[in-house]
Amino acid sequence: xxxxxxxxxxxxxxxxxxxxxxxxxxxxxxxxxxxxxxxxxxxxxxxxxxxxxxxxxxxxxxxxxxxxxxxxxxxxxxxxxxxxxxxxxxxxxxxxxxxxxxxxxxxxxxxxxxxxxxxxxxxxxxxxxxxxxxxxxxxxxxxxxxxxxxxxxxxxxxxxxxxxxxxxxxxxxxxxxxxxxxxxxxxxxxxxxxxxxxxxxxxxxxxxxxxxxxxxxxxxxxxxxxxxxxxxxxxxxxxxxxxxxxxxxxxxxxxxxxxxxxxxxxxxxxxxxxxxxxxxxxxxxxxxxxxxxxxxxxxxxxxxxxxxxxxxxxxxxxxxxxxxxxxxxxxxxxxxxxxxxxxxxxxxxxxxxxxxxxxxxxxxxxxxxxxxxxxxxxxxxxxxxxxxxxxxxxxxxxxxxxxxxx
Amino acid sequence: xxxxxxxxxxxxxxxxxxxxxxxxxxxxxxxxxxxxxxxxxxxxxxxxxxxxxxxxxxxxxxxxxxxxxxxxxxxxxxxxxxxxxxxxxxxxxxxxxxxxxxxxxxxxxxxxxxxxxxxxxxxxxxxxxxxxxxxxxxxxxxxxxxxxxxxxxxxxxxxxxxxxxxxxxxxxxxxxxxxxxxxxxxxxxxxxxxxxxxxxxxxxxxxxxxxxxxxxxxxxxxxxxxxxxxxxx
Numbered sequence: 077x078x079x080x081x082x083x084x085x086x087x088x089x090x091x092x093x094x095x096x097x098x099x100x101x102x103x104x105x106x107x108x109x110x111x112x113x114x115x116x117x118x119x120x121x122x123x124x125x126x127x128x129x130x131x132x133x134x135x136x137x138x139x140x141x142x143x144x145x146x147x148x149x150x151x152x153x154x155x156x157x158x159x160x161x162x163x164x165x166x167x168x169x170x171x172x173x174x175x176x177x178x179x180x181x182x183x184x185x186x187x188x189x190x191x192x193x194x195x196x197x198x199x200x201x202x203x204x205x206x207x208x209x210x211x212x213x214x215x216x217x218x219x220x221x222x223x224x225x226x227x228x229x230x231x232x233x234x235x236x237x238x239x240x241x242x243x244x245x246x247x248x249x250x251x252x253x254x255x256x257x258x259x260x261x262x263x264x265x266x267x268x269x270x271x272x273x274x275x276x277x278x279x280x281x282x283x284x285x286x287x288x289x290x291x292x293x294x295x296x297x298x299x300x301x302x303x304x305x306x307x308x309x310x311x312x313x314x315x316x317x318x319x320x321x322x323x324x325x326x327x328x329x330x331x332x333x334x335x336x337x338x339x340x341x342x343x344x345x346x347x348x349x350x351x352x353x354x355x356x357x358x359x360x361x362x363x364x365x366x367x368x369x370x371x372x373x374x375x376x377x378x379x380x381x382x383x384x385x386x387x388x389x390x391x392x393x394x395x396x397x398x399x400x401x402x403x404x405x406x407x408x409x410x411x412x413x414x415x416x417x418x419x420x421x422x423x424x425x426x427x428x429x430x431x432x433x434x435x436x437x438x439x440x441x442x443x444x445x446x447x448x449x450x451x452x453x454x455x456x457x458x459x460x461x462x463x464x465x466x467x468x469x470x471x472x473x474x475x476x477x478x479x480x481x482x
Numbered sequence: 483x484x485x486x487x488x489x490x491x492x493x494x495x496x497x498x499x500x501x502x503x504x505x506x507x508x509x510x511x512x513x514x515x516x517x518x519x520x521x522x523x524x525x526x527x528x529x530x531x532x533x534x535x536x537x538x539x540x541x542x543x544x545x546x547x548x549x550x551x552x553x554x555x556x557x558x559x560x561x562x563x564x565x566x567x568x569x570x571x572x573x574x575x576x577x578x579x580x581x582x583x584x585x586x587x588x589x590x591x592x593x594x595x596x597x598x599x600x601x602x603x604x605x606x607x608x609x610x611x612x613x614x615x616x617x618x619x620x621x622x623x624x625x626x627x628x629x630x631x632x633x634x635x636x637x638x639x640x641x642x643x644x645x646x647x648x649x650x651x652x653x654x655x656x657x658x659x660x661x662x663x664x665x666x667x668x669x670x671x672x673x674x675x676x677x678x679x680x681x682x683x684x685x686x687x688x689x690x691x692x693x694x695x696x697x698x699x700x701x702x703x704x705x706x707x708x709x710x711x712x713x714x715x
Contacts, residue, residue, distance in 0.1 A: 081591045092579045392575040395536060396589040396637070397564020399557060475536050479571065 077402045086409040089382070097414060100378040103371025104418025104458065105425055108451045110364035112426025112443065117433060118357025120441035125349045129342070131270055131278075133210045135309055136342035137316055139164075139302040139323070142335055158298040159336040162290070164326060165302045171322060174306050174315045179206040180299040182289050188282065190242040190254040197238055199256060199282045201289025209305045212278075217250045217265030224264075224285040230292075232261035236269045237280035256282070259292050309343065316341050368454065371418065372462040379411050379466035390470050391478025404471035411463025412456055419455025423448055483644060483677055484510040484533065489542035489552075491528050491700075502528040503700045505542070510645075510679060515671040517680045517691035517708075525700035527649070530681045534569060534647045535562045547644055564592055568638025572650035574630045576622040576637075582608070583618045586636045593641055600640075607636040610674065611666050628659035632666055639670070646670070648680045652687055664690045665714040690714070 090097045141159040165180035181202040188195055206212070207219040215236060224231050232254060234242070243249045253260045261284065270278045290297050306315050320332065320339050329335055383390070390403055430441035491503040502525045510516050520526040531537040532544060535551060536559075544552045551562060563569075568589075576585045586604040595603065608618060611632040617625055622633060631651060638646050648667065652660030668690060670676045680691055688694050689712050696704040 077591060078594065085591075088579055388573075388575060389577060392569075392571075392577075393588075393592075394560065395534070395563060395569045395575075397560055397592045397641070399560045399592075402592060476531050479575065 077398075077405065082406060082409045083413075085406050086413050089386075089410055090413060096378060100374050101371075101414050101418035101421070103374040104368065104415050104455055105371075105422040107364065107368030107371040108419045108422025108455055109425030109429060110367055111361055111454075112423055112447060112451055113429035113433070113441075114360035114364045115357055115447045116426065116430035116441040116443040117439060118353065118360050119444055119447070120430075120434075120439060122350055122353035122357065123442050124440050125353055126346055129346050129349060131211060132342070133303070133305060134342070135306050135312060136209065137304045137306070137312065137319065138340045138342070139168075139304070139319060140338050140340065141298075141300070142337045158296070159327065160299050160302060162286075162297040162299060164323060165299060167326060168302065168304060168319060168322060172315065172318050174311050174318060175304045176307055177205045177209050177305040178302060179203050179209050179304075180286060180302045181206060182286060182294055182298070183300045184289075184294065186256045186293070188238075188242070188254055188256050190249075190252060193242050195238065195241045197241075197280050197282060199284055199289065199293070201284045201286040201293070203286055206283070206303070209303050210278075212270075212283075213268040215266045215268045216248065217263070219265055219267075220283055220285050225287050228287050228291060229285055230259060230261045230288055231264045231285065232256075233265040233267060233283040234263055235267050235279040235281040238282060239266050241280070254282075256284075257293055261288075312341055312343055368458065372415075372458040375411050375414055375459065376462040376466060378414075379407060379463055380469070382410070383407060383466045383470040386470075387473065387478045387481040390473050391475045391481065394473070394475035395479060400471040403473075404467040407467035407470045408460065408463045411466070412459035415455040415459030415462075416452075419452055422455070423451055426451070483512045483514075483547065484508075484679075485543075485545040486533070487543045487545075489529075489532060489539045489544060491525075491532065491537070492540045501700050503532075503539070506697075506700070506702055507542075508695060508702060508705055510677065512644075512677055513671070513675050515667070515678045515680070515690075515692045516695060517682055517688035517693070518695045518697060519682055519685065519688040520697040521683055524698045526681050526683075526697050528700075529697065530647060530649055530679075533645075533679060534567055535559050564589065565641060566644045568641065568643035568646045570631070570634050570638050570646065570648035570651045572653040574627075574634045574654070576630055576633060578621065578623040580622060581619050582613070582622055582625065582633050585622050585633055586640055589637060589641045603640050604636070607639040608633075610639060610670065611636045612669075626659070627655050628662050631655060631659075631663045635663070635666055635670070639676070644677060646676055646678045648678065650682055651680065652682075652684070660687070661714060668714060 139160065162180060165178055168175050169178040179202055181200050183198060183200045185196060185198050188197055202220065203225050204220055204222045212219065217233070219233055220231065234249065239249050242254065243252065249263045249266060252263050254263060304315065304319065306312060316339050323337055324332060324335060327336060393403060427443055430443055433439055434441045487507050489503055489506045490501070493500040493502055506529065518526050518529060532539050535546070539552050542552065543550055546562065546566060551559070577588070583601070583604055586607055587600045590600040590603060613629060613632050613636065617629060622630060652663055655663060664687065667678055667680065671678050682688050689708060689710055691708055692711055694706065694708050695702060
């Protein structure tokens with residue numbers, strides 16, 4: 077029996093009872109549709125998490141202060157300790173060739189006033205390279221320059237939200253002065269909106285030259301974080317090790333577990349967040365997958381009914397020379413066609429659902445090609461798995477008894 | 483063509499053994515038109531199943547076209563049915579959803595004949611059984627019983643079988659349509675030289691054949707030339 081004959085036979089058998097075939101594939105349609113939709117929603121969540129982490133910058137290693145060392149006494153929280161200094165940042169830049177860009181920062185919140193308005197926001201004292209490492213783009217004006225840092229300029233770059241809060245909509249803040257801790261700063265630039273990153277808004281912020289911030293606001297040379305960027309992702313781990321080693325040496329710490337700083341690899345953060353999202357996706361997909369199994373059982377049920385109903389036909393086919401294999405492939409073909417079409421309609425349904433979710437619930441979704449391909453394969457496999465038993469049963473009929481069947 | 487030697491068939495249901503056939507021997511030559519006649523329970527259906535290669539005898543030998551097929555596997559039996567035997571059943575056994583033409587072409591699907599050739603062969607068979615072209619594209623459940631049975635005969639013809647085996651072919655038809663079907667058989671036998679074995683319980687139907695084998699309780703009672711053959715003009 078050639079393939080086109082098999083297709084023809086299967087189609088003509090399935091179209092005899094269109095309502096039944098339609099209802100049977102509904103199970104597969106719902107199963108595949110929900111798997112596609114759930115994976116799309118999960119994938120969308122994963123993508124948006126990754127995007128927001130990557131918006132901080134790419135190939136980034138962040139060094140933060142750890143516990144204040146020393147036994148006894150009152151311990152402050154992790155990250156609050158003053159253990160990293162400007163000199164640490166300088167020596168990383170100087171001694172580690174892999175560290176291509178190094179940007180120390182000092183971050184603190186202040187009450188900021190401009191003319192009549194005031195707001196409380198985070199200030200970051202940093203260097204010119206920071207804008208490159210953290211993907212900061214300018215709306216107007218320019219970012220802090222090396223010259224600003226060297227000459228302790230009292231200049232500031234503000235985020236769009238801060239600009240809105242202090243100067244209102246549509247105004248151009250450049251050239252205006254803001255007052256932080258009784259010191260006036262001239263605004264030289266406004267950054268482009270980045271949106272919430274999940275790690276604090278980078279739109280409601282004020283950037284200052286690090287030297288100015290250390291001298292006039294903090295009165296010391298501790299830094300709250302050092303961001304280091306490298307060009308290749310492959311070098312990340314090695315860079316991380318080198319930085320740890322250098323800082324341990326500089327801080328005279330022998331035991332790495334007692335380190336008074338922490339070195340965080342951005343790839344690790346992405347990975348952790350991704351694996352959470354992935355688990356979430358798998359959970360959703362497997363719940364949806366249960367309905368696929370139920371759909372498959374529906375197919376098996378219908379095929380068994382069909383086989384019984386068509387006992388005489390099977391007997392006839394055997395009498396005119398059909399081999400067992402011809403009979404079983406014919407019935408298998410029917411169930412595979414059912415699940416195949418169920419899968420096809422399910423993919424369309426799933427795409428529709430994820431589109432609706434994206435539009436109505438404003439959750440980003442992503443229908444990946446691989447999930448569509450997988451859905452196709454899964455529905456074909458369901459057709460084979462759940463069609464196998466009925467087909468085998470049909471093929472096993474004794475032609476004499478089958479022909480006598482009433 | 484057909485040689486049956488000492489064919490015995492025993493059915494076992496639990497401990498009870500039923501002898502459906504006991505040492506049945508006969509031969510059918512090419513071009514013959516034989517009626518196997520007997521009441522129900524006589525073993526004629528069992529004999530038909532064995533002649534039709536749907537079943538193996540418990541003992542004895544059965545030769546079809548000189549080939550001993552009493553010991554073949556299920557797969558080989560299917561091949562022999564495909565190549566050498568054309569079945570006609572009491573209840574026609576047409577596929578109701580398919581057209582007349584498609585029903586007739588069905589055996590050729592399993593014989594791997596290519597599509598254009600199939601149609602040609604089927605059309606010729608339909609003309610041979612006297613079914614005109616305007617019925618060919620009807621669904622097989624939209625035509626009359628007599629026409630259905632002739633479609634079934636056409637289906638039995640397409641693989642150019644050595645033997646046409648008809649099991650009560652007029653059993654579901656009224657007398658007049660039955661006559662028409664019997665005429666079709668006679669013409670296939672006379673004009674096309676087809677070998678036909680017909681199984682019936684009806685003396686009148688059997689009288690259309692050239693030779694009648696009477697069977698009762700699994701044993702052949704009579705096997706002789708039919709002197710009173712009814713020839714339908």
